[in-house]
Amino acid sequence: MVIDKVKKVNKVEERVKNEKASDMLIGKWVKCDNCKEILYKDDVHKNYSICPNCGKHFRLSARRRIKQIADEESFQEIGTEIHTKDPLKFDGYLKKVEALKEKTKIEEAVKCGICKINGEEAVLAVMDGNFMMGSMGSCVGERITLAIETSIEKRLPLIIFCVSGGARMQEGIISLMQMAKTSAALAKHNEEGLLYISVLTDPTTGGVTASFASLGDIILAEPDALIGFAGPRVIEQTIKQKLPEGFQKSEFLLEHGFIDKIVDRRDMKNVLAELIKLHKKI
Amino acid sequence: MISAWEKVSLARMAERPKSLDYINEIFTDFIELHGDRNFGDDKSIVGGIAKLDGMPVTVIGEQKGKKAKENMERNFGMPNPEGYRKALRLMKQAEKFKRPIITFIDTPGAYPGMGAEERGQGEAIARNMLEMANLKVPIICIVIGEGSSGGALAIGLGDKVAMLENAVYSILSPEGFASILYKDASKAKDAAENMKITAQDLKDLNVIDDIIEEPEGGAQNDLSSIANNLKKYIIKSIEELNKLSVEEMLQNRYEKFRKIG
Ligand SMILES: [Zn+2]
Numbered sequence: 001m002v003i004d005k006v007k008k009v010n011k012v013e014e015r016v017k018n019e020k021a022s023d024m025l026i027g028k029w030v031k032c033d034n035c036k037e038i039l040y041k042d043d044v045h046k047n048y049s050i051c052p053n054c055g056k057h058f059r060l061s062a063r064r065r066i067k068q069i070a071d072e073e074s075f076q077e078i079g080t081e082i083h084t085k086d087p088l089k090f091d092g093y094l095k096k097v098e099a100l101k102e103k104t105k106i107e108e109a110v111k112c113g114i115c116k117i118n119g120e121e122a123v124l125a126v127m128d129g130n131f132m133m134g135s136m137g138s139c140v141g142e143r144i145t146l147a148i149e150t151s152i153e154k155r156l157p158l159i160i161f162c163v164s165g166g167a168r169m170q171e172g173i174i175s176l177m178q179m180a181k182t183s184a185a186l187a188k189h190n191e192e193g194l195l196y197i198s199v200l201t202d203p204t205t206g207g208v209t210a211s212f213a214s215l216g217d218i219i220l221a222e223p224d225a226l227i228g229f230a231g232p233r234v235i236e237q238t239i240k241q242k243l244p245e246g247f248q249k250s251e252f253l254l255e256h257g258f259i260d261k262i263v264d265r266r267d268m269k270n271v272l273a274e275l276i277k278l279h280k281k282i
Numbered sequence: 283m284i285s286a287w288e289k290v291s292l293a294r295m296a297e298r299p300k301s302l303d304y305i306n307e308i309f310t311d312f313i314e315l316h317g318d319r320n321f322g323d324d325k326s327i328v329g330g331i332a333k334l335d336g337m338p339v340t341v342i343g344e345q346k347g348k349k350a351k352e353n354m355e356r357n358f359g360m361p362n363p364e365g366y367r368k369a370l371r372l373m374k375q376a377e378k379f380k381r382p383i384i385t386f387i388d389t390p391g392a393y394p395g396m397g398a399e400e401r402g403q404g405e406a407i408a409r410n411m412l413e414m415a416n417l418k419v420p421i422i423c424i425v426i427g428e429g430s431s432g433g434a435l436a437i438g439l440g441d442k443v444a445m446l447e448n449a450v451y452s453i454l455s456p457e458g459f460a461s462i463l464y465k466d467a468s469k470a471k472d473a474a475e476n477m478k479i480t481a482q483d484l485k486d487l488n489v490i491d492d493i494i495e496e497p498e499g500g501a502q503n504d505l506s507s508i509a510n511n512l513k514k515y516i517i518k519s520i521e522e523l524n525k526l527s528v529e530e531m532l533q534n535r536y537e538k539f540r541k542i543g
Contacts, residue, residue, distance in 0.1 A: 087478070087487060088476060088477065090476065142543075145540070167453050169453060169463055172453050172477050173453055173479065173484060173489055174487065174489070176431065176432070176435060176453045177435075177489060177542045179411060179432060180411055180542075181540055183411035183412045183415060184415035184535075185536075187412045187415035187416045188415075191416065206432075210407040210408050211411065211432075212408070213404070214404050214405040215408050228399050229399065229404035229407070229432070230394030230395075230403070235394050235396060235399065238393075238394050238395060239395055243396070248399055257402075
Protein backbone atom coordinates (compact mmCIF):
# COMPACT_ATOMS: atom_id res chain seq x y z
CA MET A 1 0.00 0.00 0.00
CA VAL A 2 1.54 3.26 -1.07
CA ILE A 3 -0.01 5.17 1.78
CA ASP A 4 1.72 2.84 4.22
CA LYS A 5 5.04 3.65 2.64
CA VAL A 6 4.37 7.33 2.89
CA LYS A 7 3.55 6.78 6.51
CA LYS A 8 6.89 5.11 7.13
CA VAL A 9 8.84 7.90 5.46
CA ASN A 10 7.14 10.41 7.68
CA LYS A 11 7.54 8.50 10.90
CA VAL A 12 9.28 11.31 12.73
CA GLU A 13 6.74 13.83 11.69
CA GLU A 14 4.04 11.35 12.68
CA ARG A 15 5.29 11.22 16.24
CA VAL A 16 5.27 14.97 16.50
CA LYS A 17 1.84 15.36 15.04
CA ASN A 18 0.09 12.97 17.36
CA GLU A 19 -3.25 14.63 16.93
CA LYS A 20 -3.26 14.04 13.19
CA ALA A 21 -1.65 10.63 13.28
CA SER A 22 -5.01 8.97 12.87
CA ASP A 23 -5.38 10.20 9.34
CA MET A 24 -4.23 8.23 6.38
CA LEU A 25 -2.43 11.12 4.77
CA ILE A 26 0.59 12.37 6.61
CA GLY A 27 3.22 14.81 5.45
CA LYS A 28 2.66 17.62 2.99
CA TRP A 29 2.62 15.46 -0.11
CA VAL A 30 1.06 12.14 -0.87
CA LYS A 31 1.09 9.86 -3.86
CA CYS A 32 -2.25 8.50 -5.01
CA ASP A 33 -2.02 4.71 -4.96
CA ASN A 34 -4.40 4.55 -7.87
CA CYS A 35 -3.24 7.12 -10.47
CA LYS A 36 0.25 7.65 -8.95
CA GLU A 37 -0.20 11.41 -9.07
CA ILE A 38 1.67 13.36 -6.39
CA LEU A 39 -0.90 15.35 -4.48
CA TYR A 40 -0.74 18.22 -2.05
CA LYS A 41 -2.20 16.94 1.20
CA ASP A 42 -4.37 19.97 1.87
CA ASP A 43 -5.97 19.68 -1.57
CA VAL A 44 -6.87 16.08 -0.82
CA HIS A 45 -8.34 16.93 2.56
CA LYS A 46 -10.34 19.81 1.13
CA ASN A 47 -11.66 17.33 -1.42
CA TYR A 48 -13.11 14.92 1.19
CA SER A 49 -9.92 12.82 1.06
CA ILE A 50 -10.66 11.95 -2.54
CA CYS A 51 -7.93 12.10 -5.18
CA PRO A 52 -8.63 15.31 -7.16
CA ASN A 53 -7.06 13.65 -10.17
CA CYS A 54 -8.75 10.23 -10.41
CA GLY A 55 -11.52 10.26 -7.80
CA LYS A 56 -10.03 7.47 -5.67
CA HIS A 57 -11.62 7.53 -2.20
CA PHE A 58 -8.82 7.31 0.37
CA ARG A 59 -9.46 5.69 3.72
CA LEU A 60 -10.82 8.02 6.38
CA SER A 61 -10.45 8.21 10.13
CA ALA A 62 -13.68 8.19 12.14
CA ARG A 63 -12.92 11.74 13.23
CA ARG A 64 -12.76 13.05 9.67
CA ARG A 65 -15.75 10.98 8.61
CA ILE A 66 -17.90 12.45 11.38
CA LYS A 67 -16.80 15.92 10.34
CA GLN A 68 -17.98 15.19 6.81
CA ILE A 69 -21.35 13.75 7.82
CA ALA A 70 -22.52 15.43 11.02
CA ASP A 71 -23.59 19.07 11.16
CA GLU A 72 -20.96 21.22 12.84
CA GLU A 73 -20.75 20.77 16.61
CA SER A 74 -23.75 18.43 16.56
CA PHE A 75 -22.04 15.10 17.29
CA GLN A 76 -22.50 13.99 20.88
CA GLU A 77 -20.50 10.86 21.50
CA ILE A 78 -21.98 7.92 23.43
CA GLY A 79 -20.39 4.71 24.69
CA THR A 80 -17.05 6.22 25.69
CA GLU A 81 -17.37 4.31 28.98
CA ILE A 82 -17.06 1.04 27.02
CA HIS A 83 -13.45 -0.07 26.68
CA THR A 84 -11.42 -2.91 25.19
CA LYS A 85 -11.68 -6.22 27.03
CA ASP A 86 -9.24 -9.10 27.17
CA PRO A 87 -11.34 -12.25 27.65
CA LEU A 88 -8.59 -14.68 26.58
CA LYS A 89 -5.95 -12.94 28.70
CA PHE A 90 -4.06 -12.95 25.44
CA ASP A 91 -0.36 -12.28 25.85
CA GLY A 92 0.52 -8.64 25.12
CA TYR A 93 -2.92 -7.70 23.80
CA LEU A 94 -3.89 -4.93 26.20
CA LYS A 95 -0.38 -3.51 26.07
CA LYS A 96 -0.62 -3.34 22.29
CA VAL A 97 -4.02 -1.65 22.54
CA GLU A 98 -2.73 0.91 25.04
CA ALA A 99 0.28 1.71 22.87
CA LEU A 100 -1.96 2.11 19.86
CA LYS A 101 -4.32 4.43 21.73
CA GLU A 102 -1.38 6.52 22.79
CA LYS A 103 0.04 6.67 19.28
CA THR A 104 -3.15 7.25 17.32
CA LYS A 105 -5.24 9.10 19.90
CA ILE A 106 -8.10 6.83 18.86
CA GLU A 107 -10.07 5.13 21.63
CA GLU A 108 -11.25 2.03 19.74
CA ALA A 109 -12.33 0.91 16.29
CA VAL A 110 -15.72 2.63 16.43
CA LYS A 111 -17.10 6.00 17.51
CA CYS A 112 -20.85 6.32 18.16
CA GLY A 113 -23.03 9.28 18.88
CA ILE A 114 -26.16 11.27 18.24
CA CYS A 115 -25.89 14.01 15.64
CA LYS A 116 -27.70 16.06 13.07
CA ILE A 117 -27.33 15.53 9.34
CA ASN A 118 -28.57 18.58 7.42
CA GLY A 119 -30.71 19.23 10.47
CA GLU A 120 -32.06 15.64 10.69
CA GLU A 121 -31.36 13.94 14.00
CA ALA A 122 -29.81 10.46 13.80
CA VAL A 123 -27.68 7.95 15.66
CA LEU A 124 -24.35 7.66 13.86
CA ALA A 125 -21.73 4.94 14.34
CA VAL A 126 -18.46 5.24 12.46
CA MET A 127 -15.84 2.54 12.43
CA ASP A 128 -12.16 3.43 12.24
CA GLY A 129 -9.82 1.31 10.15
CA ASN A 130 -6.77 2.92 11.75
CA PHE A 131 -7.43 1.07 14.98
CA MET A 132 -6.44 -2.58 14.59
CA MET A 133 -7.87 -2.63 11.08
CA GLY A 134 -11.32 -1.82 12.38
CA SER A 135 -11.59 -5.29 13.84
CA MET A 136 -14.64 -6.09 15.98
CA GLY A 137 -14.09 -7.23 19.53
CA SER A 138 -16.19 -6.78 22.62
CA CYS A 139 -15.82 -3.00 22.68
CA VAL A 140 -16.91 -2.51 19.07
CA GLY A 141 -19.81 -4.95 19.49
CA GLU A 142 -20.95 -3.28 22.72
CA ARG A 143 -20.74 0.22 21.27
CA ILE A 144 -22.58 -0.75 18.09
CA THR A 145 -25.26 -2.45 20.18
CA LEU A 146 -25.54 0.63 22.37
CA ALA A 147 -25.97 2.74 19.23
CA ILE A 148 -28.74 0.40 18.02
CA GLU A 149 -30.46 0.47 21.40
CA THR A 150 -30.14 4.25 21.59
CA SER A 151 -31.73 4.50 18.18
CA ILE A 152 -34.65 2.36 19.42
CA GLU A 153 -35.02 4.26 22.67
CA LYS A 154 -34.97 7.69 21.01
CA ARG A 155 -36.89 6.54 17.90
CA LEU A 156 -34.12 7.89 15.66
CA PRO A 157 -32.77 6.57 12.36
CA LEU A 158 -29.52 4.65 12.60
CA ILE A 159 -26.53 5.01 10.29
CA ILE A 160 -23.45 2.82 10.55
CA PHE A 161 -20.30 3.45 8.50
CA CYS A 162 -18.49 0.13 8.25
CA VAL A 163 -14.81 -0.50 7.75
CA SER A 164 -13.37 -3.68 9.14
CA GLY A 165 -10.80 -6.37 8.64
CA GLY A 166 -13.14 -8.74 10.49
CA ALA A 167 -13.15 -10.18 13.97
CA ARG A 168 -10.67 -9.12 16.67
CA MET A 169 -8.75 -12.39 16.82
CA GLN A 170 -7.20 -11.61 20.18
CA GLU A 171 -10.64 -11.75 21.80
CA GLY A 172 -11.42 -15.19 20.39
CA ILE A 173 -14.96 -16.53 20.74
CA ILE A 174 -16.12 -13.34 22.48
CA SER A 175 -15.40 -11.40 19.32
CA LEU A 176 -17.40 -13.97 17.30
CA MET A 177 -20.36 -13.52 19.63
CA GLN A 178 -20.52 -9.79 18.83
CA MET A 179 -21.97 -10.84 15.48
CA ALA A 180 -24.89 -12.51 17.25
CA LYS A 181 -25.31 -9.63 19.68
CA THR A 182 -25.41 -6.87 17.07
CA SER A 183 -27.65 -8.90 14.73
CA ALA A 184 -30.10 -9.64 17.56
CA ALA A 185 -30.17 -5.93 18.44
CA LEU A 186 -30.91 -5.12 14.80
CA ALA A 187 -33.73 -7.67 14.86
CA LYS A 188 -35.33 -5.60 17.63
CA HIS A 189 -34.65 -2.39 15.72
CA ASN A 190 -36.31 -3.93 12.68
CA GLU A 191 -39.41 -4.92 14.67
CA GLU A 192 -39.71 -1.31 15.82
CA GLY A 193 -40.07 -0.13 12.23
CA LEU A 194 -37.04 2.13 12.41
CA LEU A 195 -34.69 3.00 9.58
CA TYR A 196 -31.20 1.56 9.44
CA ILE A 197 -28.78 2.65 6.71
CA SER A 198 -25.54 0.76 6.46
CA VAL A 199 -22.66 2.36 4.56
CA LEU A 200 -19.86 0.08 3.42
CA THR A 201 -16.42 1.57 2.95
CA ASP A 202 -13.03 0.17 2.03
CA PRO A 203 -12.52 -2.51 3.32
CA THR A 204 -15.55 -4.20 4.90
CA THR A 205 -14.92 -7.89 5.47
CA GLY A 206 -15.35 -10.87 7.80
CA GLY A 207 -17.58 -10.78 10.84
CA VAL A 208 -18.76 -7.23 10.23
CA THR A 209 -19.90 -8.14 6.70
CA ALA A 210 -21.55 -11.24 8.17
CA SER A 211 -23.51 -9.19 10.70
CA PHE A 212 -24.63 -5.55 10.90
CA ALA A 213 -22.99 -4.36 7.64
CA SER A 214 -25.29 -6.60 5.59
CA LEU A 215 -28.48 -5.89 7.51
CA GLY A 216 -29.35 -2.33 6.50
CA ASP A 217 -32.82 -1.50 5.20
CA ILE A 218 -30.73 0.41 2.72
CA ILE A 219 -27.12 -0.50 2.03
CA LEU A 220 -24.89 2.15 0.47
CA ALA A 221 -21.24 1.82 -0.47
CA GLU A 222 -18.41 4.10 -1.44
CA PRO A 223 -16.95 3.51 -4.92
CA ASP A 224 -14.27 0.85 -5.38
CA ALA A 225 -14.48 -0.44 -1.79
CA LEU A 226 -13.49 -4.03 -1.05
CA ILE A 227 -16.53 -5.75 0.46
CA GLY A 228 -16.78 -9.43 1.24
CA PHE A 229 -17.00 -12.19 3.81
CA ALA A 230 -13.78 -14.04 3.10
CA GLY A 231 -10.71 -11.97 2.27
CA PRO A 232 -9.34 -12.21 -1.28
CA ARG A 233 -6.20 -14.01 -0.13
CA VAL A 234 -8.17 -16.69 1.69
CA ILE A 235 -10.31 -17.26 -1.39
CA GLU A 236 -7.26 -17.46 -3.66
CA GLN A 237 -5.66 -20.01 -1.35
CA THR A 238 -8.88 -22.05 -1.32
CA ILE A 239 -9.56 -22.09 -5.05
CA LYS A 240 -5.87 -22.04 -5.98
CA GLN A 241 -6.25 -19.37 -8.65
CA LYS A 242 -6.12 -15.60 -8.89
CA LEU A 243 -9.32 -13.62 -8.51
CA PRO A 244 -10.49 -11.53 -11.47
CA GLU A 245 -10.03 -7.77 -11.44
CA GLY A 246 -12.76 -5.99 -9.52
CA PHE A 247 -13.91 -9.09 -7.60
CA GLN A 248 -15.57 -8.10 -4.29
CA LYS A 249 -15.52 -4.39 -5.17
CA SER A 250 -18.57 -2.15 -4.61
CA GLU A 251 -19.45 -2.24 -8.31
CA PHE A 252 -19.32 -6.07 -8.24
CA LEU A 253 -21.66 -6.18 -5.23
CA LEU A 254 -24.06 -3.78 -6.89
CA GLU A 255 -24.07 -6.01 -9.96
CA HIS A 256 -24.80 -9.07 -7.79
CA GLY A 257 -27.61 -7.40 -5.90
CA PHE A 258 -26.07 -6.94 -2.47
CA ILE A 259 -26.01 -3.17 -2.22
CA ASP A 260 -28.59 -0.56 -3.11
CA LYS A 261 -26.45 2.29 -4.34
CA ILE A 262 -22.88 3.45 -4.74
CA VAL A 263 -22.50 6.98 -3.43
CA ASP A 264 -19.61 9.36 -4.01
CA ARG A 265 -18.30 10.63 -0.69
CA ARG A 266 -18.97 14.23 -1.71
CA ASP A 267 -22.69 13.42 -1.99
CA MET A 268 -22.93 11.11 1.01
CA LYS A 269 -24.23 13.62 3.55
CA ASN A 270 -26.99 14.86 1.25
CA VAL A 271 -28.02 11.35 0.23
CA LEU A 272 -28.25 10.28 3.88
CA ALA A 273 -30.27 13.37 4.81
CA GLU A 274 -32.64 12.78 1.88
CA LEU A 275 -33.17 9.15 2.83
CA ILE A 276 -33.89 10.11 6.44
CA LYS A 277 -36.44 12.69 5.28
CA LEU A 278 -38.16 10.11 3.09
CA HIS A 279 -38.66 7.89 6.13
CA LYS A 280 -40.09 10.51 8.42
CA LYS A 281 -43.54 9.74 9.74
CA ILE A 282 -45.94 12.37 8.45
CA MET B 283 -7.55 -34.22 31.38
CA ILE B 284 -7.80 -34.03 27.61
CA SER B 285 -5.96 -30.99 26.22
CA ALA B 286 -7.64 -28.44 23.97
CA TRP B 287 -5.57 -29.64 21.03
CA GLU B 288 -6.57 -33.26 21.67
CA LYS B 289 -10.18 -32.11 21.66
CA VAL B 290 -9.63 -30.44 18.29
CA SER B 291 -8.45 -33.80 16.96
CA LEU B 292 -11.38 -35.63 18.55
CA ALA B 293 -13.86 -33.06 17.23
CA ARG B 294 -12.52 -33.52 13.68
CA MET B 295 -12.15 -37.28 13.79
CA ALA B 296 -13.64 -38.99 10.72
CA GLU B 297 -15.33 -41.67 12.84
CA ARG B 298 -16.97 -39.10 15.10
CA PRO B 299 -20.77 -39.14 14.70
CA LYS B 300 -22.05 -36.50 12.29
CA SER B 301 -25.37 -34.63 12.24
CA LEU B 302 -27.24 -37.36 10.33
CA ASP B 303 -26.04 -40.02 12.81
CA TYR B 304 -27.59 -38.05 15.66
CA ILE B 305 -30.70 -37.22 13.67
CA ASN B 306 -31.31 -40.89 12.86
CA GLU B 307 -30.56 -42.00 16.41
CA ILE B 308 -32.51 -39.37 18.36
CA PHE B 309 -35.56 -38.80 16.15
CA THR B 310 -37.99 -40.98 14.22
CA ASP B 311 -39.68 -40.50 10.86
CA PHE B 312 -37.10 -38.03 9.59
CA ILE B 313 -38.04 -36.59 6.22
CA GLU B 314 -35.24 -34.61 4.65
CA LEU B 315 -36.28 -31.45 2.81
CA HIS B 316 -34.10 -29.85 0.19
CA GLY B 317 -33.23 -26.54 -1.38
CA ASP B 318 -33.36 -22.83 -0.65
CA ARG B 319 -36.01 -22.11 -3.36
CA ASN B 320 -33.61 -19.66 -4.85
CA PHE B 321 -30.39 -21.19 -6.09
CA GLY B 322 -29.85 -24.81 -5.17
CA ASP B 323 -29.53 -27.49 -2.56
CA ASP B 324 -26.41 -27.29 -0.44
CA LYS B 325 -25.51 -30.76 0.80
CA SER B 326 -23.26 -29.44 3.55
CA ILE B 327 -26.43 -28.60 5.46
CA VAL B 328 -29.17 -31.18 5.96
CA GLY B 329 -32.58 -30.42 7.36
CA GLY B 330 -36.11 -31.59 7.62
CA ILE B 331 -38.98 -32.64 9.83
CA ALA B 332 -38.81 -35.48 12.33
CA LYS B 333 -40.48 -36.70 15.48
CA LEU B 334 -39.00 -36.38 18.92
CA ASP B 335 -40.83 -38.81 21.18
CA GLY B 336 -43.84 -38.36 18.90
CA MET B 337 -43.62 -34.54 18.72
CA PRO B 338 -42.92 -33.00 15.31
CA VAL B 339 -39.75 -30.89 15.28
CA THR B 340 -37.53 -29.25 12.67
CA VAL B 341 -33.95 -30.47 12.64
CA ILE B 342 -31.04 -28.86 10.83
CA GLY B 343 -27.41 -29.87 10.83
CA GLU B 344 -24.13 -29.08 9.19
CA GLN B 345 -23.05 -32.34 7.63
CA LYS B 346 -19.50 -33.52 7.11
CA GLY B 347 -18.72 -36.79 5.38
CA LYS B 348 -16.89 -39.73 6.95
CA LYS B 349 -15.15 -40.95 3.80
CA ALA B 350 -13.41 -38.96 1.06
CA LYS B 351 -16.21 -39.26 -1.48
CA GLU B 352 -18.93 -38.20 0.94
CA ASN B 353 -16.74 -35.39 2.21
CA MET B 354 -16.41 -34.04 -1.33
CA GLU B 355 -20.17 -34.19 -1.78
CA ARG B 356 -20.70 -32.43 1.52
CA ASN B 357 -17.98 -29.86 0.78
CA PHE B 358 -16.31 -30.94 4.05
CA GLY B 359 -19.19 -29.40 5.96
CA MET B 360 -18.47 -25.89 4.67
CA PRO B 361 -21.78 -24.34 3.63
CA ASN B 362 -22.40 -21.92 0.79
CA PRO B 363 -25.02 -19.16 1.14
CA GLU B 364 -27.77 -21.44 -0.23
CA GLY B 365 -27.11 -23.82 2.66
CA TYR B 366 -27.78 -21.10 5.22
CA ARG B 367 -30.78 -19.94 3.21
CA LYS B 368 -32.15 -23.49 3.16
CA ALA B 369 -31.71 -23.60 6.92
CA LEU B 370 -33.54 -20.29 7.25
CA ARG B 371 -36.37 -21.48 5.02
CA LEU B 372 -36.83 -24.56 7.20
CA MET B 373 -36.70 -22.49 10.38
CA LYS B 374 -39.38 -20.11 9.09
CA GLN B 375 -41.42 -23.16 8.16
CA ALA B 376 -40.97 -24.47 11.70
CA GLU B 377 -42.21 -21.16 13.07
CA LYS B 378 -45.28 -21.25 10.85
CA PHE B 379 -46.21 -24.72 12.06
CA LYS B 380 -45.08 -24.08 15.64
CA ARG B 381 -42.40 -26.75 15.74
CA PRO B 382 -39.34 -26.43 17.95
CA ILE B 383 -36.03 -26.19 16.08
CA ILE B 384 -32.94 -28.23 16.84
CA THR B 385 -29.66 -27.41 15.08
CA PHE B 386 -26.45 -29.42 15.05
CA ILE B 387 -23.28 -27.43 14.45
CA ASP B 388 -20.27 -29.09 12.85
CA THR B 389 -18.24 -27.04 10.39
CA PRO B 390 -14.69 -25.84 9.71
CA GLY B 391 -16.38 -22.59 8.62
CA ALA B 392 -18.47 -21.05 5.87
CA TYR B 393 -16.97 -21.85 2.46
CA PRO B 394 -14.61 -19.11 1.23
CA GLY B 395 -15.17 -19.57 -2.50
CA MET B 396 -15.94 -17.28 -5.41
CA GLY B 397 -19.52 -18.42 -5.80
CA ALA B 398 -20.10 -18.00 -2.08
CA GLU B 399 -19.03 -14.37 -2.33
CA GLU B 400 -21.06 -13.76 -5.49
CA ARG B 401 -24.16 -15.09 -3.76
CA GLY B 402 -23.64 -13.12 -0.55
CA GLN B 403 -22.10 -15.38 2.08
CA GLY B 404 -21.93 -12.49 4.55
CA GLU B 405 -25.54 -11.51 3.98
CA ALA B 406 -26.74 -15.10 4.37
CA ILE B 407 -25.02 -15.52 7.74
CA ALA B 408 -26.15 -12.11 8.99
CA ARG B 409 -29.75 -12.68 7.87
CA ASN B 410 -29.95 -16.01 9.70
CA MET B 411 -28.84 -14.46 12.97
CA LEU B 412 -31.27 -11.57 12.64
CA GLU B 413 -34.16 -13.94 11.88
CA MET B 414 -33.23 -16.49 14.54
CA ALA B 415 -33.29 -13.75 17.17
CA ASN B 416 -37.02 -13.33 16.51
CA LEU B 417 -38.32 -16.81 15.67
CA LYS B 418 -41.30 -17.51 17.90
CA VAL B 419 -40.49 -21.18 18.57
CA PRO B 420 -37.86 -22.74 20.86
CA ILE B 421 -34.42 -23.10 19.30
CA ILE B 422 -31.87 -25.56 20.68
CA CYS B 423 -28.35 -25.42 19.20
CA ILE B 424 -25.79 -28.11 19.82
CA VAL B 425 -22.14 -28.01 18.78
CA ILE B 426 -21.40 -31.66 18.06
CA GLY B 427 -17.91 -31.40 16.56
CA GLU B 428 -16.18 -28.37 15.15
CA GLY B 429 -17.96 -25.03 15.53
CA SER B 430 -15.84 -22.62 13.58
CA SER B 431 -16.47 -18.95 12.83
CA GLY B 432 -19.57 -17.27 11.46
CA GLY B 433 -20.21 -20.49 9.61
CA ALA B 434 -21.20 -22.07 12.91
CA LEU B 435 -22.99 -19.07 14.37
CA ALA B 436 -25.26 -18.85 11.30
CA ILE B 437 -27.30 -21.71 12.78
CA GLY B 438 -26.20 -21.06 16.36
CA LEU B 439 -28.40 -18.34 17.79
CA GLY B 440 -30.86 -20.09 20.07
CA ASP B 441 -32.54 -20.26 23.46
CA LYS B 442 -30.20 -23.02 24.54
CA VAL B 443 -26.71 -23.47 23.21
CA ALA B 444 -24.91 -26.62 24.30
CA MET B 445 -21.71 -28.40 23.38
CA LEU B 446 -20.73 -32.02 23.48
CA GLU B 447 -17.93 -32.53 25.95
CA ASN B 448 -15.21 -32.89 23.31
CA ALA B 449 -16.57 -30.42 20.78
CA VAL B 450 -14.79 -27.12 20.11
CA TYR B 451 -16.24 -23.72 19.27
CA SER B 452 -14.03 -20.90 18.06
CA ILE B 453 -13.57 -17.73 16.06
CA LEU B 454 -11.58 -19.70 13.49
CA SER B 455 -9.44 -22.83 13.36
CA PRO B 456 -6.37 -22.95 15.63
CA GLU B 457 -4.30 -23.21 12.43
CA GLY B 458 -5.80 -19.98 11.11
CA PHE B 459 -5.42 -18.27 14.46
CA ALA B 460 -1.75 -19.31 14.68
CA SER B 461 -0.97 -18.13 11.18
CA ILE B 462 -2.55 -14.73 11.84
CA LEU B 463 -1.38 -14.01 15.37
CA TYR B 464 1.80 -16.11 15.62
CA LYS B 465 2.61 -15.83 11.89
CA ASP B 466 3.15 -19.59 11.99
CA ALA B 467 0.40 -22.12 11.26
CA SER B 468 2.47 -24.90 12.84
CA LYS B 469 1.85 -23.32 16.23
CA ALA B 470 -1.79 -24.45 16.06
CA LYS B 471 -1.33 -26.58 19.16
CA ASP B 472 -0.28 -23.57 21.25
CA ALA B 473 -3.06 -21.55 19.72
CA ALA B 474 -5.65 -24.15 20.69
CA GLU B 475 -4.55 -23.98 24.32
CA ASN B 476 -4.78 -20.18 24.39
CA MET B 477 -7.95 -19.65 22.39
CA LYS B 478 -10.49 -20.90 24.96
CA ILE B 479 -12.34 -23.24 22.64
CA THR B 480 -13.35 -26.18 24.82
CA ALA B 481 -16.84 -26.74 26.18
CA GLN B 482 -15.66 -25.97 29.71
CA ASP B 483 -13.96 -22.72 28.60
CA LEU B 484 -17.08 -21.58 26.80
CA LYS B 485 -19.30 -22.47 29.73
CA ASP B 486 -17.04 -20.40 31.98
CA LEU B 487 -17.29 -17.48 29.53
CA ASN B 488 -21.12 -17.86 29.49
CA VAL B 489 -21.07 -18.39 25.74
CA ILE B 490 -22.84 -21.75 26.10
CA ASP B 491 -25.43 -22.98 28.59
CA ASP B 492 -24.66 -26.65 28.98
CA ILE B 493 -22.16 -29.42 28.36
CA ILE B 494 -23.33 -32.87 27.31
CA GLU B 495 -21.18 -35.71 28.53
CA GLU B 496 -19.52 -38.03 26.06
CA PRO B 497 -18.62 -41.69 26.60
CA GLU B 498 -15.07 -42.60 27.61
CA GLY B 499 -12.67 -41.78 24.77
CA GLY B 500 -15.20 -39.79 22.75
CA ALA B 501 -18.60 -39.88 21.07
CA GLN B 502 -17.48 -42.36 18.40
CA ASN B 503 -17.18 -45.10 21.01
CA ASP B 504 -20.86 -45.25 21.89
CA LEU B 505 -23.30 -43.44 19.65
CA SER B 506 -26.42 -44.76 21.33
CA SER B 507 -25.36 -43.60 24.80
CA ILE B 508 -24.47 -40.08 23.70
CA ALA B 509 -27.55 -39.82 21.51
CA ASN B 510 -29.57 -40.79 24.55
CA ASN B 511 -27.94 -38.02 26.63
CA LEU B 512 -28.65 -35.57 23.83
CA LYS B 513 -32.25 -36.65 23.49
CA LYS B 514 -32.86 -36.16 27.20
CA TYR B 515 -31.27 -32.75 27.04
CA ILE B 516 -33.33 -31.65 24.04
CA ILE B 517 -36.60 -32.84 25.59
CA LYS B 518 -35.86 -31.19 28.91
CA SER B 519 -34.91 -27.91 27.20
CA ILE B 520 -38.07 -27.83 25.07
CA GLU B 521 -40.21 -28.53 28.13
CA GLU B 522 -38.54 -25.68 30.00
CA LEU B 523 -38.97 -23.27 27.09
CA ASN B 524 -42.60 -24.25 26.55
CA LYS B 525 -43.37 -22.97 30.05
CA LEU B 526 -42.45 -19.44 28.97
CA SER B 527 -44.60 -17.05 26.98
CA VAL B 528 -43.21 -16.27 23.52
CA GLU B 529 -42.34 -12.74 24.72
CA GLU B 530 -40.42 -14.08 27.71
CA MET B 531 -38.60 -16.60 25.58
CA LEU B 532 -37.54 -13.96 23.03
CA GLN B 533 -36.51 -11.54 25.75
CA ASN B 534 -34.37 -14.23 27.40
CA ARG B 535 -32.86 -15.14 24.06
CA TYR B 536 -31.94 -11.51 23.47
CA GLU B 537 -30.47 -11.04 26.94
CA LYS B 538 -28.42 -14.19 26.64
CA PHE B 539 -26.43 -12.81 23.68
CA ARG B 540 -26.68 -9.20 24.84
CA LYS B 541 -24.72 -9.93 27.99
CA ILE B 542 -21.84 -11.88 26.44
CA GLY B 543 -18.58 -9.89 26.75
ZN1 LIG C 1 -5.57 9.39 -8.01
